Amino acid sequence: MNASLWLTSPSGAVLGVVLAAALAWGPLRWPELPVAAAAVLALLWLDVLQPARLIALPGSELLWLMAGAGVLGAVLQAQGVVQRVAALALRGRPGFSALCWRLTVLVGATAWLLPSTSARAALCLPLFDGLATHLPQGGQRRALALLLPTTILLSAGGSLLGAGAHLIAIDSLRAQGLPAPSYLGWLVWAAPFAVISCALATAVLLRLFTEPAQRHARLQVGTWDAGPWSPVQRRLLGVVGITVLLWAVGPVWGLGPAPVAVGAALLVAWPRVGATDVRVALRGLDLRLLAFLATGLLLADAVVDSGAASAWAQAMAGPARRLGGVGLLAMVITVSLLLHVLIGSRSARVAVLLPVLVLPLALALPGGGAVSAPVLVMAAVLGTGFCQTLAVSSKPMLLFARHPASGLAPSDLLRLSACLLPLLWLLLMGFGLWVWPALPLPSIPPFPP
Template sequence: MSYSKLIATLLYLIFTIWLFLETNMSYLGQLSVALFILSLGLFIFSKMPAGLSAMLVVCLGVLLGLPESILYESLEEHVIWLMIGAFIIGGVVETSGLLDRLIRWIEVKCTSEKRLNVLVFLFIQILSLIIPSTSGRAAALLPVYQAFTDRFSANRRYLGLLMPILVLMGTNLSLIGAGSHLIGIGLLENQADQSITYLQFLIWGLPFGIVIGIISLLMIKKIYMKPIEAEVTEKAMEPVHEKHPFSTKEKKALVLIGLTVLLWITEPVHQFDIAFITILMSLIMMLPKIDLIGWREAFNRVSWSLIFFVAGATALGNLLAKYKVLDVIQHNLFKVMHHLELTNTFVPLVLIVVISVTSHLYITSHTSRAVVFIPLLIVFGKMFGLNLTAVVFMALIGMNYCLTFPVSSKALLLFYENKEKPFTIKQLMHLSMWLMPLYMIAMIVMYYVFWQHVGLALK
């Protein structure tokens, strides 16, 4: 065992002893905290697959006294079904030929540095609106990354950082950009009887997502991009791809994906949950008569390790609410902050931005961050009479920043674990040192320039 793992183990044992001896929570509440911290530790310090570690911790909890239903109910979360459907739809984009067509088109058009950046940026923004999972979008981009690095080998690191980071910034574009959005809005509905529709999130989130995506592109380009003119000139001697008409399969995929996006946008009209729509459309795409993707191939497209990790992490996060751990935290928070008087919105705005943007440093799972921090920020908002819809929306936008470590995001992890290792942890941390403060500043500026004027004023 390495020194870092030994120190982490000792700290965990000391924390666990203190937790059970010195806190006045119920046994199951104490156990929930201990298991939650253990799962995060295993994910960070062990080499076990994330899904295996999360489900093992859930099973350990059952052995130590938690009800067995915790294990079974972990797969009932609608974010799980949304992700399964998202992976299948991402598979359809690839198997139908649409992805190859887009890659070929971009390759032909990428005759300069400017065109490469513009087309990659636009391509990822489109994927961010049609594939409702960061990991699903990252998985769909891996063949694009491979094609581009074969052509622009000198920019392997640049593209390996640019693509997953733009995927994460694109999470801000819409409600289905991340499972944490659905969790946060569910908590808002349960605790404050307020909600955010797909269309509202699109109006509020899309401008910020585009702006922060451009800022990220320019920053990564400045640090890592190397001139590509020589490579492009060399490739210019190769034959240009011939134009081919859309195949029947591509036309079917375009129609069904377009219908899926339309159903997401019109959720307030038909009242069907986004996760249900995603699963329904993915099942329709699997029909033999439709012939877009086979049943077995569709399920091979699903990252089951990721599914089980999200299921386990969400279940462990829900335990904190079920066994009143969050109530204890909220009570202590109230004791510390009840004497504060906020006369303007700048202080709470900065607190929300800083807490949410840095939350990935404390909790690696995106969904778990929403489960832990959204209830706390709702209590914070109630204490100071803030607009809870604005609090939750901005918290979700802040939590979408998770670039400091590969484990902070599944999209980063997919690229980091690529056999070619396009970037190192040190390089990612260096980039985050610049991007994190820029992200915070961009949120604050966006609030004063746009959000407070379109229904998201904090007071």
């Protein structure tokens, strides 16, 4: 296809709109939602995106899944369940190093309770405030201020509901008829990576910002004693356990994750079960996040409906064959890890990266190679979870970097990024070449034609 035909084709129109959105999200730093909405309107005006897609959007199971999980997380937070989990790190007056490792485990575990990294960061701020008063200005305080948002960001990759970007990736794979991981499949593939990456980050932070004497120093804080779990908290934990179990095994019985999430949300929002005002439960409906997720799904649909993905795949077939699966994987990982410097929203990064680069390369991959399309997409999506170089690259990092008690300087973020980025690059390459190909991928079927 020559240049003039390319520019006037639906594929060229989609590419122009997506790149314009990337420019607005990146160097211009415009708000994510208005830019995404403008991109969708432009695709509708260009007759690339069909209005039927927009009309069918309120029935999207992915949106209902995120909405139900948001209500469930809001009730858990309102009843103190998530706070109690995080505060377990304070038991027994641990040393500073032991405290950091406990926080890594407990704060990381909240990725399966709260589906928003911003909400988890807001939850951890009071915990940081309480601990910072017992820490001297310097390495310990900076290490803790970086540990909490870093754990929040990296652990989010281990849960399908940890970030809206994951649902955009699922939708893109299903729309192309490619294998897309179910809730259990995502857990099998991504949770080990999230655990190892959080452990690496904790080890790096302790080594970079604290001396051996500081790591072993015990904190002079009171012992946490909240008494026994209340009946309401025990009921909510039971609901969470059953919900996660149904998310994992429900597809065997034809039960999708969205009805399970909505059912759990309705159950915990019932005052007799969650003992929470309905208005408090509805605060878990992050309408801006849902709206941005919806526009991201529409952008992914436009790439498929216009034939842009297949056209770009044909154009990239030659370079893909020359690079080979390993070369493509290395390139995708490098771009996904560095893209946060340009685009500050993880969902926006995925909304640009998948249609412009990753999916066309995945479709151009020869069958039977060392790297499959799901591996390429998973590596890209998990790579976008790294955003520690600049404070503006993620909301959790921004909250802690600008906190007056953190004592963080831009150079601290650069030091962490310089050490952590190559480690995550090697880890993603290892998973992409050896771990994921050896693991089963329980998947969900593609959308019907």
